[in-house]
Amino acid sequence: MIRMGRYAKIYFRLIGKEHIDEIRKASRVVVGNLTHSEQILLIAILYKLDEFHDSLYRMNQESRNLLDNVYKRLNS
Structure with missing residues (x-):
């Protein structure tokens, strides 16, 4: 734990x-x-995803543009 x-x-x-x-x-x-090691890995992955999604949220974009802009950002 x-x-x-x-x-x-x-x-x-x-x-x-x-x-x-x-x-x-x-x-x-x-x-x-999950083993202790798996729990630690899960926390690290969830933290990384949270940071990524939070950065998108802070961009404060219109929802109609959001998907395309994020997709472009991921593939650049």
């Missing part, structure tokens, strides 16, 4: 101890049967 970072610890303090067990169960279900 992935170790808790600073923000996760703060979050757990805010929500209270009564919910931690349920959150741990949900976390275990989300990662399924």
Whole structure:
């Protein structure tokens, strides 16, 4: 399982101890049967995709132009 970072610890303090067990169960279900290495790789890939999509969002383009412009950007 992935170790808790600073923000996760703060979050757990805010929500209270009564919910931690349920959150741990949900976390275990989300990662399924991935190994620790696979979990770390998944996080890295999702982070990279998030950065990519966030950069597109920040371009603030009209939706009718978005697909073509992103496609051009990927293939340039």
